[in-house]
Amino acid sequence: MCFATSGRGSGDEARITSLLSDFDVYVYPFDRTRKARNVLRIVLLVRKRRPALLVMEGTGVAGGISVLVGQRLFGVPYLVSSGDAVGPFVGGIRRAAAFPAWIYEFVLYRRSAGFIGWTPYLVGRALTMGAPRAVTAANFVAYPEIRQTRRVVRERLGIPEKMIVFGIVGSLVWNRRCGYCYGMELVEAIRQVQRRDVAVLIVGEGTGRERLADRAGSELGQRIFLPGAVPRDLVTSYLAAMDVGSLPQSVDQVGSFRYTTKLSEYQSVRLPIVTGQIPMAYDLVSEWSWRLPGRSPWSGTYVDALAALMRSIDHDEIAAIKARVPESIDAFDQAAQRRRVGMFVSDTLNAADEDSRS
Numbered sequence: 001m002c003f004a005t006s007g008r009g010s011g012d013e014a015r016i017t018s019l020l021s022d023f024d025v026y027v028y029p030f031d032r033t034r035k036a037r038n039v040l041r042i043v044l045l046v047r048k049r050r051p052a053l054l055v056m057e058g059t060g061v062a063g064g065i066s067v068l069v070g071q072r073l074f075g076v077p078y079l080v081s082s083g084d085a086v087g088p089f090v091g092g093i094r095r096a097a098a099f100p101a102w103i104y105e106f107v108l109y110r111r112s113a114g115f116i117g118w119t120p121y122l123v124g125r126a127l128t129m130g131a132p133r134a135v136t137a138a139n140f141v142a143y144p145e146i147r148q149t150r151r152v153v154r155e156r157l158g159i160p161e162k163m164i165v166f167g168i169v170g171s172l173v174w175n176r177r178c179g180y181c182y183g184m185e186l187v188e189a190i191r192q193v194q195r196r197d198v199a200v201l202i203v204g205e206g207t208g209r210e211r212l213a214d215r216a217g218s219e220l221g222q223r224i225f226l227p228g229a230v231p232r233d234l235v236t237s238y239l240a241a242m243d244v245g246s247l248p249q250s251v252d253q254v255g256s257f258r259y260t261t262k263l264s265e266y267q268s269v270r271l272p273i274v275t276g277q278i279p280m281a282y283d284l285v286s287e288w289s290w291r292l293p294g295r296s297p298w299s300g301t302y303v304d305a306l307a308a309l310m311r312s313i314d315h316d317e318i319a320a321i322k323a324r325v326p327e328s329i330d331a332f333d334q335a336a337q338r339r340r341v342g343m344f345v346s347d348t349l350n351a352a353d354e355d356s357r358s
Helices: 011-019 032-049 061-074 086-093 095-110 120-128 150-157 184-190 209-219 232-240 263-268 279-283 300-312 315-322 334-357
Strands: 002-004 054-057 078-082 114-117 134-136 164-169 198-203 224-228 244-247 273-276 289-292
Touching: 002 011, 011 054, 011 078, 011 334, 032 061, 054 061, 061 078, 061 095, 078 120, 086 095, 114 120, 114 334, 120 134, 134 334, 150 232, 164 184, 164 232, 184 198, 184 209, 184 224, 184 300, 198 232, 209 224, 232 263, 244 263, 273 279, 273 300, 279 289, 289 300
Parallel strands: 002 054, 054 078, 078 114, 114 134, 164 198, 164 244, 198 224, 244 273, 273 289
Antiparallel strands: none
């Protein structure tokens, strides 16, 4: 049995069901609008079905309580799959919640039967916190096909073909503490640049989109484009309409543990990226990225460096970096991940059977 704390029909739910597709899995439709109600429903389902294993994608508290209670009351082991370091991530949003979040993360991993990490850095973190076993399964491209050409997408948005476009696709959730959401680094940087042949394209929806539009001012629709959310099967088409992809991450215990969920999609369309000096920038994309200084993408150091890149970049430099993007990366191969996770789950089930007999 599995569920995703991001909700039914989400990309996370599709991810975990794909990774577990070699097993007979009941997918619980987690209702994100009524998180607390899910606890009782999941616990009752665990009592009724007595699954051999419960797998949670995400680390939401309602889901965590569910798997912990299911294990405690009915002896059902659970796995956790996550793409974030919970304690630092929550603390970055609300400082007072940092310590409880660290304790929750520690208990969740220590009581688990194992951990599926989106990066090897998160796997190491979970093992350090007491997870008995772990495997890495990075994000993969759900819709690799380019369904609309670069020209079609740019014409729809009103972006000239020769314009150099820096872009990002993501959830534009406003972080009040940092005064930031994805894409703000692009808006702040281009406001420092006089060139009219450079633009930014920020694809996504969320509480930060209105703030981006306010900050864009008269440049909205001229050099700053905010089309909102697009269908998931068109994400790669919009990425292919860009020249440089932005993957901003803070150089701390939040950003440094990530690959960022869109990296596999950026790579699939051979899109060079600009990012911070996080481990991923050296381990995976050192040959096809610009690595900017600065502790965070909302720091003046990072924004100034990004603006300097926008002033100097040309099509030849982009072409040279683009030529270094690999056609494939083993870490993002969906079939290989499914095989690895399948072996991992099988071994976890065997270990659980041995523990129950001993």
